[in-house]
Amino acid sequence: MSAPVITSTLHRRIGDWFDVHGRALPWRDPECGPWGILVSEVMLQQTPVVRVLPVWTAWMERWPTPRDLASESPAEVIRAWGRLGYPRRALRLQAAAARIAGAHGNEVPDTAAELLALPGVGTYTAAAVASFAFGRPEVVVDTNIRRAHARMVSGRALPEKSLTAAEMALARDLMPEDPLEACRWNASVMELGALVCTARAPRCGQCPVAEVCAWREAGMPAPHYTPTGQAWAGTDRQVRGAIMALLRDSGQVALREITERTTAAGALGAHRPDPAQFERCVAGLVADGLASRDDEGPEPLLSLPG
Structure with missing residues (x-):
């Protein structure tokens, strides 16, 4: 198959798979507003969904708007963050809430550029919120997406250790032209990487695009480097x-x-x-x-x- 045909196949099959198998997460609910999506994206940084879910739920019940969080004491914000790890994220999120409440009328800004100007919001988070909350066709690239792209298209077991310009270019090339389809693609390929195209034990038998996967076609070669986990004990x-x-x-x-x-x-x-x-x-x-x-x-x- 030609590259355009393969790309179209990836879009269609992964999107259809997502419609059936995508998790019903509260920040994906149509009733969840941009603030809830921003909170989820900050909490999910280097933290699994299962740990984020109860904290996110309690957080949104307690502070349903940016102004609510901005007016709270930092001590209570840190307590509510609990054991999610990297607690500086909690204070940065509160600082972002204060900026939103003051400079944006308590409404999360709807462009990646404005989101990027918020305290503690980086390139990935700005693109993800713009895409998932506002339907902006931003290029969203997290670890799951990078791994799925590396296998499906580049024929490698893993992406590079750090995001490269080549990986960003590939992600841009793979984006559908239609804005709605582009946002759906971001969500669906991320979910595929999280549930099926996992790092340690990919479930190729459940993958909707296994037959066009470049990594499988290449004989599933081993990673070109040995991944090392982040040390914890004694640090x-x-x-x-x-x-x-x-x-x-x-x-x-x-x-x-x-x-x-x-x-x-x-x-x-x-x-x-x-x-x-x-x-x-x-x-x-x-x-x-x-x-x-x-x-x-x-x-x-x-x-x-x-």
Whole structure:
């Protein structure tokens, strides 16, 4: 088949598959507004859907508009973020909500350029919200889409380690010309990558385009590099996460108590942070605006921001 025919086949088959097998996620509901979609896209960064669902639901019930979130205390926003990870996202989302409430009349802006100007909103999030919330035919490229493109069209097991200009060019070339079909394509190929064309165990028997997949036609060659997972045990991220868990539960804790509890048996698995790592993590949380340190009293205290 020629390239245009293959591309048309991909559009049709993956779109039809999505209509039947796409998950009924609340941010895909027609009743979900742009604010709910923006919140979902920020929460879903490096975080699986199953963890996001309950937090997103509670978040939208509590703060159904940007102005509602903007008027909340940062401490409550961090608490509500819970264990989604990368809690700076919560504060950035609140900053974006304040900008939306003040500069955009409490309405999420509808173009990728305006979205990109919001605090904490990057290229992917701006394109995704513009496409999924407003029907703009922006080129949306996440890890799932990149992997699906690499296999279906480029014949590789995995995309490059980081997004390349060639991958963006391919994504642009694969976009349908019709704006509605382009937005449907973004959602459907992303879902295919999440549910079928997965990184570790692709379900080729369930794939609607397996017979035209370049990777399968090439004999399913191994990845051209060995993927490595992100380290967790013993890292500053693990220690920061343990400290933030204590602050979410207590609001304010003496540094001495935090040290004792984070170094207690089982708190961090086998890891025992040394004083230098502990101080580095505390300083980082303060610098990121996720915690406040008070050294004026009898002993130093750490608390959630006011």
